[in-house]
Amino acid sequence: xxxxxxxxxxxxxxxxxxxxxxxxxxxxxxxxxxxxxxxxxxxxxxxxxxxxxxxxxxxxxxxxxxxxxxxxxxxxxxxxxxxxxxxxxxxxxxxxxxxxxxxxxxxxxxxxxxxxxxxxxxxxxxxxxxxxxxxxxxxxxxxxxxxxxxxxxxxxxxxxxxxxxxxxxxxxxxxxxxxxxxxxxxxxxxxxxxxxxxxxxxxxxxxxxxxxxxxxxxxxxxxxxxxxxxxxxxxxxxxxxxxxxxxxxxxxxxxxxxxxxxxxxxxxxxxxxxxxxxxxxxxxxxxxxxxxxxxxxxxxxxxxxxxxxxxxxxxxxxxxxxxxxxxxxxxxxxxxxxxxxxxxxxx
Amino acid sequence: xxxxxxxxxxxxxxxxxxxxxxxxxxxxxxxxxxxxxxxxxxxxxxxxxxxxxxxxxxxxxxxxxxxxxxxxxxxxxxxxxxxxxxxxxxxxxxxxxxxxxxxxxxxxxxxxxxxxxxxxxxxxxxxxxxxxxxxxxxxxxxxxxxxxxxxxxxxxxxxxxxxxxxxxxxxxxxxxxxxxxxxxxxxxxxxxxxxxxxxxxxxxxxxxxxxxxxxxxxxxxxxxxxxxxxxxxxxxxxxxxxxxxxxxxxxxxxxxxxxxxxxxxxxxxxxxxxxxxxxxxxxxxxxxxxxxxxxxxxxxxxxxxxxxxxxxxxxxxxxxx
Numbered sequence: 296x297x298x299x300x301x302x303x304x305x306x307x308x309x310x311x312x313x314x315x316x317x318x319x320x321x322x323x324x325x326x327x328x329x330x331x332x333x334x335x336x337x338x339x340x341x342x343x344x345x346x347x348x349x350x351x352x353x354x355x356x357x358x359x360x361x362x363x364x365x366x367x368x369x370x371x372x373x374x375x376x377x378x379x380x381x382x383x384x385x386x387x388x389x390x391x392x393x394x395x396x397x398x399x400x401x402x403x404x405x406x407x408x409x410x411x412x413x414x415x416x417x418x419x420x421x422x423x424x425x426x427x428x429x430x431x432x433x434x435x436x437x438x439x440x441x442x443x444x445x446x447x448x449x450x451x452x453x454x455x456x457x458x459x460x461x462x463x464x465x466x467x468x469x470x471x472x473x474x475x476x477x478x479x480x481x482x483x484x485x486x487x488x489x490x491x492x493x494x495x496x497x498x499x500x501x502x503x504x505x506x507x508x509x510x511x512x513x514x515x516x517x518x519x520x521x522x523x524x525x526x527x528x529x530x531x532x533x534x535x536x537x538x539x540x541x542x543x544x545x546x547x548x549x550x551x552x553x554x555x556x557x558x559x560x561x562x563x564x565x566x567x568x569x570x571x572x573x574x575x576x577x578x579x580x581x582x583x584x585x586x587x588x589x590x591x592x593x594x595x596x597x598x599x600x601x602x603x604x605x606x607x608x609x610x611x612x613x614x615x616x617x618x619x620x621x622x623x624x625x626x627x628x629x630x631x632x633x634x635x636x637x638x639x640x641x642x
Numbered sequence: 643x644x645x646x647x648x649x650x651x652x653x654x655x656x657x658x659x660x661x662x663x664x665x666x667x668x669x670x671x672x673x674x675x676x677x678x679x680x681x682x683x684x685x686x687x688x689x690x691x692x693x694x695x696x697x698x699x700x701x702x703x704x705x706x707x708x709x710x711x712x713x714x715x716x717x718x719x720x721x722x723x724x725x726x727x728x729x730x731x732x733x734x735x736x737x738x739x740x741x742x743x744x745x746x747x748x749x750x751x752x753x754x755x756x757x758x759x760x761x762x763x764x765x766x767x768x769x770x771x772x773x774x775x776x777x778x779x780x781x782x783x784x785x786x787x788x789x790x791x792x793x794x795x796x797x798x799x800x801x802x803x804x805x806x807x808x809x810x811x812x813x814x815x816x817x818x819x820x821x822x823x824x825x826x827x828x829x830x831x832x833x834x835x836x837x838x839x840x841x842x843x844x845x846x847x848x849x850x851x852x853x854x855x856x857x858x859x860x861x862x863x864x865x866x867x868x869x870x871x872x873x874x875x876x877x878x879x880x881x882x883x884x885x886x887x888x889x890x891x892x893x894x895x896x897x898x899x900x901x902x903x904x905x906x907x908x909x910x911x912x913x914x915x916x917x918x919x920x921x922x923x924x925x926x927x928x929x930x931x932x933x934x935x936x937x938x939x940x941x942x943x944x945x946x947x948x949x950x951x952x953x954x955x956x957x958x959x960x961x962x963x
């Protein structure tokens with residue numbers, strides 16, 4: 296007898312999948328407020344899981360080279376530049392100094408040396424005039440420069456923006472549409488409550504890709520099969536931390552028991568609110584949301600869609616009973632229409 | 643604001659996104675699947691026609707129905723396997739049976755329908771066999787076996803024609819999912835239209851009366867069940883605008899023309915063939931139009947973000963009260 300919430304609503308997925316006395320549900324809490332955009336998670340994931348090379352493109356939009364979660368990028372660091380001051384409540388970097396960093400004379404002298412001084416990117420070694428100009432103040436080119444905003448030009452000239460960085464990953468939904476619709480049984484629920492593709496079973500039908508409300512799982516073009524984050528199932532089994540969380544230098548990616556992560560996340564949001572960051576909010580933490588809560592959830596500093604996340608995803612299979620009823624009705628209508636068409640006078 | 647001469651009914655939506663990139667992955671299904679929607683429906687409708695003709699003693703129509711059903715299901719199988727990322731692993735579909743996966747349900751419907759339709763069609767070859775010997779025995783037992791198989795295929799046909807509506811709707815693709823109440827009816831009507839179209843072209847004129855009634859029923863089912871496609875809010879847009887919208891509209895127009903022509907085609911073989919061709923073309927246009935509409939809606943973040951944002955804001959204002 297399936298659980299009343301088998302398709303929708305709060306549920307503990309591992310026992311529902313048939314595991315007896317499974318270990319606690321494991322997951323990720325990604326706190327984007329401390330993400331520095333280093334992409335160590337992307338690299339560590341590729342290294343450990345043998346994911347093919349990708350993300351070496353210049354996309355021309357930000358420091359994001361990966362663009363999205365794909366079959367070949369199981370972690371994706373999003374970069375969002377916003378015309379907003381940090382914290383909203385205060386003018387941008389109000390307390391920061393705005394005087395010159397180093398004297399133009401010093402910079403010009405340093406530039407005369409034949410070796411690369413390694414100070415400003417774009418510094419033309421051996422060109423004292425350029426060095427003097429660059430140390431004098433920023434020339435805003437649409438990207439953050441090496442100088443703090445307002446240096447040399449005064450606090451009024453500061454551009455008012457912030458960077459949001461976020462390491463996205465498969466959400467390991469409580470109600471995983473990819474898993475529900477998989478016709479081969481390639482996708483399965485692990486004892487840790489995560490969702491994993493078995494690459495020796497997947498025949499590349501592509502159904503999971505259309506079913507995922509987050510656009511995570513993807514087809515590898517030269518291979519045909521569907522691939523996504525496994526939450527390092529092979530590492531979990533021996534008590535190790537997933538590669539991305541292990542590599543994260545700021546503990547933006549935290550791995551652990553989901554219940555404990557949820558408590559930790561709630562405390563972190565409360566602390567950020569207390570410190571004057573009212574826009575901090577959790578995403579995917581709520582077991583009552585449209586997918587029954589995510590196994591990998593996030594602390595965000597803006598609306599989800601700003602990071603490319605759906606604001607209110609609902610697992611498509613919630614409506615599946617209604618869909619089958621409609622199909623049944625249509626099938627009956629069709630059969631009756633055919634019967635009626637053949638009744639009546641014989642030739 | 644006009645684009646391509648069409649009036650935009652939905653104003654450009656104001657919403658946030660990540661550099662305008664899609665939230666969802668567009669379906670990786672190739673046009674194979676749009677083609678399958680047509681051939682699968684054609685096979686299902688033709689099996690029903692074959693069974694109806696069998697029960698009412700219309701031999702010529704029975705043959706057309708059975709052979710078209712076999713041709714349709716064979717083409718369907720080819721298209722479905724060809725679309726797979728790993729075609730050699732098509733049989734992995736047979737490892738499991740899952741009601742939560744419309745594709746798994748469809749696999750088993752096809753697994754039942756295909757052989758039955760095949761037996762029913764091959765049984766039509768019985769008169770070519772010699773009168774005596776082992777083959778003579780086969781000649782005598784083939785027709786009753788074919789009759790049983792033909793009826794059994796017809797029993798599974800409505801499921802084959804309508805499950806594809808659930809197949810598309812059970813996805814995160816906004817225009818497909820929101821259309822779940824309509825799609826099975828659109829596809830049922832489209833299947834009957836295609837099958838009666840082939841019958842009007844190929845069957846003896848004296849046996850075509852049921853096909854004319856069926857073409858009318860097809861139009862009634864498709865129009866009746868499908869009118870909601872244009873009334874589901876923002877996610878209707880791909881069904882009414884752009885290339886997908888033009889295909890859906892062409893499907894509707896061809897269906898109306900085909901059904902109307904069928905009604906007056908009693909005395910004219912030419913008119914019957916014209917109406918048949920219009921009905922078949924209508925089905926093709928509708929299937930490719932619906933398929934394309936889903937791809938359009940998955941590629942543009944607007945169709946994902948705006949309805950969800952509205953839903954969320956409504957929920958929030960409701961809890962605040």
